Amino acid sequence: MTAKVELRDISLRYFTTESDTEALRSVSLNVGAGEFIAIVGQSGCGKSTLLSLVAGILKPTGGAVLVDGRPVTGPMRACGYMLQQDYLFEWRTVLENVLIGPEIQGLDMKAARERGVQLLRRYGLGEFIDYYPHQLSGGMRQRAALARTLCTEPDILLLDEPFSALDFQTRLALADEVSEILRRENKTVILVTHDISEAVSMADRVIVMSRRPGRIKAEHLITFAGAGGTRPKPFKARHEPEFGRYFDTIWGELEIHVGH
Amino acid sequence: MSVIDRDATAEPALPADDGRSEAYRAFLRAVRVRRWMIWVSQALLLVLFLVLWEIAPRAHWVNPMLTSYPSAIVSAFDRLVLSAGNEGNIFHHTWVTLVEAVVGFVVSMILGLAVAVALWWSTFLYKVIDPFLVVANALPKIALVPIFYIWLGDTTSIYAMAIAIAVFITILMIFNGFQEIDPNKVKLVRTFGATRAQILAKVVLPGSVPTMIAAMKINVGLALVGVIVGEFQSSKAGLGYLIVYGSQIYKMDLVMTSVSILAVMSTVMYLAIAAFERRIQRRRQ
Numbered sequence: 001m002t003a004k005v006e007l008r009d010i011s012l013r014y015f016t017t018e019s020d021t022e023a024l025r026s027v028s029l030n031v032g033a034g035e036f037i038a039i040v041g042q043s044g045c046g047k048s049t050l051l052s053l054v055a056g057i058l059k060p061t062g063g064a065v066l067v068d069g070r071p072v073t074g075p076m077r078a079c080g081y082m083l084q085q086d087y088l089f090e091w092r093t094v095l096e097n098v099l100i101g102p103e104i105q106g107l108d109m110k111a112a113r114e115r116g117v118q119l120l121r122r123y124g125l126g127e128f129i130d131y132y133p134h135q136l137s138g139g140m141r142q143r144a145a146l147a148r149t150l151c152t153e154p155d156i157l158l159l160d161e162p163f164s165a166l167d168f169q170t171r172l173a174l175a176d177e178v179s180e181i182l183r184r185e186n187k188t189v190i191l192v193t194h195d196i197s198e199a200v201s202m203a204d205r206v207i208v209m210s211r212r213p214g215r216i217k218a219e220h221l222i223t224f225a226g227a228g229g230t231r232p233k234p235f236k237a238r239h240e241p242e243f244g245r246y247f248d249t250i251w252g253e254l255e256i257h258v259g260h
Numbered sequence: 261m262s263v264i265d266r267d268a269t270a271e272p273a274l275p276a277d278d279g280r281s282e283a284y285r286a287f288l289r290a291v292r293v294r295r296w297m298i299w300v301s302q303a304l305l306l307v308l309f310l311v312l313w314e315i316a317p318r319a320h321w322v323n324p325m326l327t328s329y330p331s332a333i334v335s336a337f338d339r340l341v342l343s344a345g346n347e348g349n350i351f352h353h354t355w356v357t358l359v360e361a362v363v364g365f366v367v368s369m370i371l372g373l374a375v376a377v378a379l380w381w382s383t384f385l386y387k388v389i390d391p392f393l394v395v396a397n398a399l400p401k402i403a404l405v406p407i408f409y410i411w412l413g414d415t416t417s418i419y420a421m422a423i424a425i426a427v428f429i430t431i432l433m434i435f436n437g438f439q440e441i442d443p444n445k446v447k448l449v450r451t452f453g454a455t456r457a458q459i460l461a462k463v464v465l466p467g468s469v470p471t472m473i474a475a476m477k478i479n480v481g482l483a484l485v486g487v488i489v490g491e492f493q494s495s496k497a498g499l500g501y502l503i504v505y506g507s508q509i510y511k512m513d514l515v516m517t518s519v520s521i522l523a524v525m526s527t528v529m530y531l532a533i534a535a536f537e538r539r540i541q542r543r544r545q
Contacts, residue, residue: 057450075453087448091466100462104452152452 003066004188005031005054005156010063012049022213023049026063029207029216033155036182036189038203040196042254046214047192051158054190055081067156077105080154082162086145088133094120094144095129101152112151119147123177139170146178150185157182159191163198175202175234183231196254200246201234208253218253220246328512333520336513354521356498357487361529364422364483369476371423372430379431380438380464381456397428401486405493414494422486426479433478437471438464473537480529488522499525 012024023046031037041047052058053065056075065072067079080101088097095116102112120129123143125136133141142162149157162178163171179202182189193199199206200222208218224232224240237243280288310330317324324332340350379386401424408417408424445463454462491500499518506514 055451056453057447075451077453079451081448081451083444083448085444087442087445089445089463089466091469100449101452104449104454104458104462158451 003030004033004035004068005029005190006066006069007050007053008064008066010050010053010060010065012046012053012058013061024060025213025215027214027216028063031188031190033188034186035205036179036191036203037205037207038191038193038199039207039209040193040199040250040254041209041214042211043194045209045211047209048160049214051081051160051190051192054156055079055158077152078154079156079158080149080152081158082145082149082160084161085165086133086141088141088144088148090133093130093132094125094136097133097144098148098151101148105152107152115153116147116151119150120144123147123181138166139174142166142170142174143177146181155188157187157189159189161193161195162191164193164195171198172235179234196247196250197238197243198234200243200250201237204231206246206250208250211255218250220250222246324512325510326512328516332513333517336511336517340514340517350502350517350521353497353499353502353518354525356495357484357491357500357522358525360418360422360487360490360498361480361484361525364419364426364486365476365480365529367419368423368426368430368479368483369472372427372475372479373434373472375427375431376434376438377460379435380460386435393428393431397432401425402489405489408490409494414496417494418487418490418498421490422483425486425489426482429482430475430479433475434468434471437468437475440471441467469540473533473540476533476536477530480533481526484522484526484529 007027007029010024010027011022014021014023027050039047039050049058053060054067054072056065056072056079067076088094089100092100095113098116098120099109099112101107102109102116117126117129120126123146125140125144125147128136128140128144133144136144142165145162159178163174166174175198189203191199191203203222206220206222207216208220209215210217222242224237224242226232226240226242231237232240313327314329314331316322317327317329337350340353342349379389401421404424405417405421408420411417412420441464445467446459449459449463487498488500488503491498492504495501499522502518503515506512506518
């Protein structure tokens with residue numbers, strides 16, 4: 001596989017008047033085209049920062065980020081970003097929300113509108129394109145947010161805990177739907193999460209990050225033998241025998257201590 | 261999961277009665293009756309106030325020289341509709357004050373918004389200006405009336421007063437609204453590569469509409485305060501002029517008439533903004 005996204009010895013420091021924080025230290029990572037990787041780590045380990053670097057809204061203090069072999073200098077059409085909540089704008093209808101990306105990037109709006117309507121239909125929101133976000137349920141809103149991300153036709157999807165604001169059932173159902181959609185369309189995906197189950201059930205490869213300063217601590221290729229070579233849906237993957245083993249290993253590596 | 265929240269779209273009008281349970285209809289009836297009772301009580305309170313105001317001076321419980329009374333206000337109004345001369349035509353006075361207030365309101369809204377945008381655009385500028393803004397906002401602007409009169413003359417000083425009273429609070433309110441925009445909404449459009457101007461146009465301004473309407477509601481009253489105070493000092497026309505003139509020649513009916521018209525004017529202006537707000541809110545939550 002050729003590297004779609006390449007992080008070369010990335011480091012990042014933040015300065016405030018109170019402190020000098022080292023967020024990331026020499027992080028190197030290759031993501032192949034069409035690969036689905038998950039980055040897990042505890043809060044504050046810099047995993048979301050990593051996504052901002054790939055998205056081009058943050059510049060590393062050291063090292064380089066390359067997409068398709070070219071250095072990232074700013075936000076690109078190739079990258080689509082999904083945040084922790086849907087952040088649909090309450091003053092826009094569902095379709096108008098989906099079209100915000102094409103509007104900003106100055107794309108052909110007629111084609112974008114057709115794409116938007118098609119995406120919303122595909123995600124079961126066809127009847128709701130002229131509704132306002134407050135009229136939708138949480139799961140519908142997050143699917144609208146996915147349509148918004150895909151409407152600019154990115155090859156690379158950056159998912160920053162996109163399900164964390166949803167209730168548990170919706171979360172499992174949506175994880176199935178989203179991974180299905182992204183795999184079918186052969187997108188390259190980087191998912192950031194603190195939920196080990198989510199990472200193992202969705203991704204081809206799980207990257208474990210250490211506490212601050214964030215470094216890559218371990219990598220796991222996730223394969224399920226029972227499914228006959230094909231990747232099981234996330235919900236089914238949770239019942240595969242390998243699932244528990246991956247979970248325990250990663251749990252151990254995260255050094256999660258409660259209390260004290 | 262695919263459930264629509266029907267409550268959020270519930271319509272306030274009461275639809276036809278078919279297919280409703282007896283208990284629900286009784287509930288709707290009770291709601292209607294209560295709404296009606298509130299209206300009647302409000303009307304009664306107003307009538308009671310007017311009747312007391314009419315009787316108390318006539319029965320000499322209070323000095324009619326000081327309070328005037330409603331019927332005198334009505335005849336003063338009649339007289340002023342026709343009159344010319346020193347008192348002048350009431351429509352003319354009302355018009356003058358209305359124009360001054362509307363101009364003051366519009367200018368301070370536009371100016372306030374423009375300055376707020378500039379402060380949002382440049383954090384450096386904001387940091388530099390901030391303490392001066394705080395002082396300007398805290399200063400009782402009425403103290404500036406004589407200064408404006410000397411600097412700007414008898415007409416322009418009235419507009420200046422209206423703007424001075426309204427503009428600083430507008431700047432601060434709108435700028436605070438800008439700062440309360442969820443930074444993740446800004447991050448979202450930045451991931452699409454939005455420029456600063458696009459962030460302003462697509463997120464910050466539309467997201468601050470409720471704040472702007474709140475600022476308008478406060479502003480419309482403040483602009484009127486500025487206009488009346490300005491007129492007290494200097495003018496040859498307007499309701500503020502009429503109030504001062506009436507009090508100087510001890511014609512309380514003139515004063516009370518002007519105050520009543522002012523009450524109506526400020527209410528109408530406020531209701532206009534409230535109607536505008538409802539029109540916008542119909543589209544959003």
